[in-house]
Amino acid sequence: MANKRAIIARNDHIYIIGETDFEPKHIFENGQAFRWTVSDGAYTVVADKYVIRIKKLSATELALHLPDHPITQSPKPAVVLEHAGSMEDYENFWRNYFDMDRDYAALRRDFSKIDRHLKKAVAFGKGFRLLRQDLFEMIISFILSANNNIPRIKNTVARLSELAGEPLLERDGIVHYRFPTAKRIAALSEEQLRKTGAGYRASYIRQTAEILADDPELLDRTRSMSYHDAHHALVGLPGVGAKVADCILLFGNSTACAFPVDTWVIKLMNRFYLGDEKNVKRIKAAGVELFGAQAGIAQQYLFYYARENSIK
């Protein structure tokens, strides 16, 4: 039984009502996205040309927002995407961005049957969704992630956007910038890139941006490739290894079989399943073997569960 949910657009806001799997904290605080801030439980997110604020609404709040709407008669979980636009924006962008056509409730049920660890992870992370983010943004963000920590990655991405991205709008005294194009980043000097906090990754970023600026179709082509071919194409870019390529495909294209293996996944896969496997390729193969065609999503639930509970 698919969960019944309603999407309503009104006054530049989009409401997602009755969706069991939409928890802003679990969507954004798990390392798949870097262009967000949180304040009083509300998430400000920059995606494409949009700057939205995501809030959970109680039944009372929802009724205040949509006073004359029949849906507010029966209390259901509700989320509002403020400033997200009209129904057209939802259909053209948000539906895809939030991976709304995947049935996460069904996925959780399937994962829960696989084993007790995944069952706990899935219960803990209920409300997670994969984001289908801009591929170029994912490439640069995850080149930055190598041997780095999340606060610094976020800072660098923010400074890079301010340095080379188009200003979008000012809200509450803060100017928000769109993520830069490959062309704009390729035009920066390595010195400028280092000043954003990129460190030694500055040269990878510049080189990769240059390659992609010279071949603007490359990323779009990967979307129609098999997982294997797309992964191979991405690994050819400077600063992009096997793990980063998997992150790009998982968080930029919702390629659910991509299974990134980082230090945390090595730890948790060994602790829960493998014992003492050091070979990353074999850990990745074991993940796909255990969790199936959507192993990357299982990986995200496990990753989030392990990190939030400091399982080392």
Next chain:
DNA sequence: ACCCAGGGTCGTC
């Protein structure tokens, strides 16, 4: 104050 680890990749052996 100093040290360490952080969603890995690359070059070298």
Next chain:
DNA sequence: GACGACCCTGGG
């Protein structure tokens, strides 16, 4: 395949 170096920075 297995090491070690690697820009920085926030947190201990």
